[in-house]
Amino acid sequence: MARDLPDTTPKNPRHVAIIMDGNGRWAQERGRPRLFGHHAGARRVREIVSACPDLGVKYLTIFAFSTENWKRTQTEVAGLMKLFRRYITREAQDLFRTGVRVRFIGDRVRLDEKLVRMMDELELLTAGNDTCHLTIALNYGGRDELTRAAKRLAYEIECGRLTHKEVDAETLARFLDTHVLPDPDLVIRTSGEARISNFLLWQSAYSEYEFIDTLWPDFTKDIFAEVVQSYATRDRRFGAVKV
Ligand code: IPE
Ligand code: IPE
Ligand code: MG
Numbered sequence: 124m125a126r127d128l129p130d131t132t133p134k135n136p137r138h139v140a141i142i143m144d145g146n147g148r149w150a151q152e153r154g155r156p157r158l159f160g161h162h163a164g165a166r167r168v169r170e171i172v173s174a175c176p177d178l179g180v181k182y183l184t185i186f187a188f189s190t191e192n193w194k195r196t197q198t199e200v201a202g203l204m205k206l207f208r209r210y211i212t213r214e215a216q217d218l219f220r221t222g223v224r225v226r227f228i229g230d231r232v233r234l235d236e237k238l239v240r241m242m243d244e245l246e247l248l249t250a251g252n253d254t255c256h257l258t259i260a261l262n263y264g265g266r267d268e269l270t271r272a273a274k275r276l277a278y279e280i281e282c283g284r285l286t287h288k289e290v291d292a293e294t295l296a297r298f299l300d301t302h303v304l305p306d307p308d309l310v311i312r313t314s315g316e317a318r319i320s321n322f323l324l325w326q327s328a329y330s331e332y333e334f335i336d337t338l339w340p341d342f343t344k345d346i347f348a349e350v351v352q353s354y355a356t357r358d359r360r361f362g363a364v365k366v
Pocket of ligand 1: 143144145146147148149187188189192203314
């Protein structure tokens with residue numbers, strides 16, 4: 124019976140996650156400081172976000188700063204934090220107007236107060252939007268997210284609101300920063316590195332991966348469209364055998 128049904132597997136990825144890598148090398152190739160590359164990278168974000176609706180991408184999650192990126196020089200870290208504030212200031216109205224709902228994932232505790240306030244305000248401003256859901260991973264690490272989730276789950280048990288017998292994958296996922304988001308269908312990493320660098324460890328268990336040589340500041344909406352469209356040719360089995 125089920126075999127006669129049309130194939131309803133969506134041909135476009137509903138949720139695309141991107142590890143935006145290669146800003147530093149892009150700047151280096153031009154003999155410029157790394158921050159020059161980060162600024163060029165930030166400009167690309169607008170183009171990629173605006174391309175989502177036409178491509179059927181309802182959710183876009185972008186990796187902006189990892190829990191490991193604090194290991195960089197103080198100049199680069201401070202420059203990036205300033206860039207995030209500038210991005211919010213410059214893009215907020217446009218994101219709001221174009222129906223983008225913005226969320227942030229990651230640990231906010233280590234971020235400066237002013238930036239956190241701006242993040243909260245942008246989330247609030249765009250909370251009623253539904254055209255495209257943009258999630259920005261800022262001070263995000265998959266292990267850190269899982270550790271924070273485990274800690275909160277343990278606390279719920281300690282308080283008697285949950286028993287250890289009730290803990291299953293679904294319960295754990297409810298404690299993750301991404302609890303309201305579907306898992307990514309496609310994860311793209313630019314700049315030629317074939318690793319995930321602590322990004323969405325839990326959520327990408329069955330995601331399709333695409334590693335692209337292009338450095339992030341050169342990643343155009345045409346390249347994005349090509350990668351998104353190539354997703355249609357993939358055969359996702361989720362561990363099962365198709366009959
Ligand atoms: C990605 O570009 C952006 C961040 C990690 C903030 P990089 O800064 O890692 O650029 P490369 O990998 O050094 O070229
Ligand atoms: C991953 O890139 C983090 C972001 C894109 C924000 P990195 O450049 O930090 O990753 P590694 O160090 O090459 O693994
Ligand atoms: Mg890098």
